Amino acid sequence: MTTSPVPHPVQPSFDDLGRHLATTAFVVVDLETTGAGPDATITEVGAVRVQSGEVVGEFQTLVNPCTHIPPLIQVLTGITDAMVADAPRLDQVVPPFLEFARDAVLVAHNAGFDVGFLKRACAAQGLAWPGFPVVDTVGLARGVLMRDEVPNVKLATLARHFRSPEAPNHRALTDARATVHVLHGLLERIGNLGVHTLEDLLEFTRGVSPERRAKRTMASDVPAAPGVYRFVADLPDRDGVTRRQVLYVGKSVNLRNRVRSYFTAAEKRPRMEEMVRISTGVETTVCRTPLEAEVLELRLIAAHAPRYNRRSKFPERQQWLKLTDEAFPRLSIVRQVADDGATYFGPFSRREAAEQTMLAVYEAFPIRQCTARLSERRPSGSCALGELGKCLSPCDGTTGRAAYADVVEAVRTCLTVDVRGVLSGPRARLAALIAQERFEEAQRLTARLESFVRASTRARRIEALAACPELVAARRSDEGWEIHVVRHARLAAAALARPGEVPQAVARDAVRAAEHVPAPLPGQPAGTVEEAERIAAWLESPGVRIMEVQGDWAWPLHGSIRIEDLPRHALASVAP
Numbered sequence: 001m002t003t004s005p006v007p008h009p010v011q012p013s014f015d016d017l018g019r020h021l022a023t024t025a026f027v028v029v030d031l032e033t034t035g036a037g038p039d040a041t042i043t044e045v046g047a048v049r050v051q052s053g054e055v056v057g058e059f060q061t062l063v064n065p066c067t068h069i070p071p072l073i074q075v076l077t078g079i080t081d082a083m084v085a086d087a088p089r090l091d092q093v094v095p096p097f098l099e100f101a102r103d104a105v106l107v108a109h110n111a112g113f114d115v116g117f118l119k120r121a122c123a124a125q126g127l128a129w130p131g132f133p134v135v136d137t138v139g140l141a142r143g144v145l146m147r148d149e150v151p152n153v154k155l156a157t158l159a160r161h162f163r164s165p166e167a168p169n170h171r172a173l174t175d176a177r178a179t180v181h182v183l184h185g186l187l188e189r190i191g192n193l194g195v196h197t198l199e200d201l202l203e204f205t206r207g208v209s210p211e212r213r214a215k216r217t218m219a220s221d222v223p224a225a226p227g228v229y230r231f232v233a234d235l236p237d238r239d240g241v242t243r244r245q246v247l248y249v250g251k252s253v254n255l256r257n258r259v260r261s262y263f264t265a266a267e268k269r270p271r272m273e274e275m276v277r278i279s280t281g282v283e284t285t286v287c288r289t290p291l292e293a294e295v296l297e298l299r300l301i302a303a304h305a306p307r308y309n310r311r312s313k314f315p316e317r318q319q320w321l322k323l324t325d326e327a328f329p330r331l332s333i334v335r336q337v338a339d340d341g342a343t344y345f346g347p348f349s350r351r352e353a354a355e356q357t358m359l360a361v362y363e364a365f366p367i368r369q370c371t372a373r374l375s376e377r378r379p380s381g382s383c384a385l386g387e388l389g390k391c392l393s394p395c396d397g398t399t400g401r402a403a404y405a406d407v408v409e410a411v412r413t414c415l416t417v418d419v420r421g422v423l424s425g426p427r428a429r430l431a432a433l434i435a436q437e438r439f440e441e442a443q444r445l446t447a448r449l450e451s452f453v454r455a456s457t458r459a460r461r462i463e464a465l466a467a468c469p470e471l472v473a474a475r476r477s478d479e480g481w482e483i484h485v486v487r488h489a490r491l492a493a494a495a496l497a498r499p500g501e502v503p504q505a506v507a508r509d510a511v512r513a514a515e516h517v518p519a520p521l522p523g524q525p526a527g528t529v530e531e532a533e534r535i536a537a538w539l540e541s542p543g544v545r546i547m548e549v550q551g552d553w554a555w556p557l558h559g560s561i562r563i564e565d566l567p568r569h570a571l572a573s574v575a576p
Contacts, residue, residue: 044172107137251290252293288494330367364426365411418557419560466489470492474497479498
C-alpha cells in the first residue's frame with residue numbers, strides 16, 4: 001500500500017455554502033473487482049487527490065479478496081490470485097482510504113459502481129459512510145460534450161479526447177490518473193458556462209430546473225458579508241394592485257454564498273424551488289454581528305409574515321398561565337399579559353404545554369379548577385373534585401378566604417421564585433405509581449413536571465433580562481469584539497470593535513446611538529419573546545463579557561432546575 005500525505009482542510013459551515021472549485025479537494029478513485037454481482041469484491045484500489053489543478057497525493061494498493069479471481073477478470077485486469085495472495089485484506093484498506101479522502105469530493109467514472117462497492121465495504125465493517133459529495137465524470141461528460149465531439153463517454157474515449165498522457169488499462173491507479181485529466185478537461189469546459197463552485201458543478205449532475213438556474217444572476221450584486229436577505233416579488237394584492245411582497249427572509253454570515261445556494265443543487269427543499277421561481281429579486285441588509293442579523297431576521301419575519309417562512313411569523317401567538325386576582329383565585333390560560341394585579345407564568349408557544357403545566361400545579365396544590373366567580377357570602381354546592389380531596393371546595397364554604405389565600409400564595413411562590421413545591425407535591429403519588437408498575441401513568445405525570453420545569457426556565461430567563469434597563473456585553477470574534485446594547489430584553493444597538501479600536505470607546509458610542517426602549521410591563525420583554533431568548537442565549541454563551549449593567553440580571557436561587565435533576569426532586573425529600 002502506498003499513500004502520500006495530504007492536507008486536511010477546515011470543514012466549512014452551512015452558512016458558508018459555495019466551495020470554489022479552485023480550492024476544492026477532489027479524490028479521483030477507481031476500483032478493480034472480481035465482478036459486478038452482489039458477491040463480487042474489490043481487488044485493487046487506486047486514487048489520486050488533486051487540488052488547485054495539482055496532484056497532492058496518491059493511494060494505491062492491491063486487495064486480497066479472500067476468494068478466487070475469475071479467469072476472465074484476470075485476463076482483463078492482469079491481476080492474478082498470486083499477486084493478491086500477500087496483499088492486505090479489505091478491512092485493512094478501507095480505513096486508510098477514508099482518511100485519504102477526508103473532506104474531499106469523490107470523483108469516479110461511472111461513480112455508482114465504485115461508490116457502491118465502497119459503501120458496501122464500509123457497511124460490512126460497521127463503518128459509517130462519510131457522505132462524500134460525488135461527481136460522476138460520465139454524467140458530467142454527457143452534459144458538456146456533444147455527440148459530434150465524442151462518439152461515446154467511455155473512459156478510453158474521453159482520455160483520448162482530452163489528450164491524457166495516461167491510457168486506461170483496467171488497473172486502478174492508471175485509470176484514476178486518466179480520469180483526473182478527463183475531470184480537468186470537463187471542468188475547463190463548464191467554467192466557460194459560469195460554473196465556479198462545487199454547488200454549480202453538482203447542478204449538472206443532479207439536475208436543477210432551467211428556471212431556477214437562470215435566476216442565479218439575482219445573486220451577482222449580493223455582498224459577501226453577514227446580514228439578512230429577502231426574496232421579493234412584484235405580485236398583485238387583494239385589490240389587484242401590483243406591489244413588492246417579501247416571500248422569504250433568512251440570515252447568513254456570508255450573504256452572497258447563501259443566496260447563490262438557492263440556485264444550485266445545494267438547496268433541496270421543494271417549497272424553495274417554487275419560491276425562487278416566482279421571485280423577482282433579492283434585497284439584503286448587511287449587519288455588524290451575527291446576533292444583530294438574527295434579531296433583524298425575526299423582526300422582518302414578524303413584520304412581513306412571508307408566505308415561505310414557517311417559523312417566527314406570528315410572535316404574538318404566545319400564551320401564559322394566569323393566577324387570577326379575585327376572592328378565590330384560579331388558574332387560567334390567556335393570550336395577553338395585562339397590568340391587572342394577577343400573576344402570570346410563561347410564556348408558552350403551544351397551548352398543550354400550558355395545559356400540561358397547569359395540570360402539574362393542580363397535582364401539587366388543591367386550588368379550584370372551576371371558572372365561576374365565587375363569593376364567601378353566597379356558597380354553592382361542592383363539585384366532584386372537592387369530594388375527591390383535590391380541591392379545597394371554597395364554593396361550598398368548606399374553606400374560608402384566608403385559608404384558601406395561604407394555598408394561593410404557595411402557588412404564586414412556585415410560579416415566581418421557587419419551583420420545588422410543584423415538583424415535590426406529587427411525590428407520594430409518583431412513588432406509588434412506580435411501585436405498582438403503572439409506568440404509563442407515571443410517565444404522564446413526569447411529562448407534566450417536565451413541562452413545568454421548561455416553562456419556569458424560560459420564564460426566569462426572560463424576566464431576568466427584561467428587568468434590566470440596560471446591559472452592555474461584548475464577545476471576541478475573528479472580526480474583533482462584538483458589542484451589544486440590550487434594553488429590557490430588546491436589542492437596542494450592535495457594534496463591532498475591529499482590531500486597533502478600543503472596545504470601550506466603541507461601546508460608549510453604541511450606547512449613545514442606541515434605540516430608546518420604554519419600560520414594558522413587569523416581567524415582560526420590550527421586544528418579542530423569541531428575540532429575548534436569542535439575546536439571552538448569546539449572553540449565556542462562552543466568552544461573553546459584561547461591560548455594564550443597570551439593574552439586576554439574576555434568577556431566584558430555586559427559580560428553576562435542570563431537567564436531569566427532576567427525578568431527584570420529584571422522588572426524594574426536598575431539602576429546606
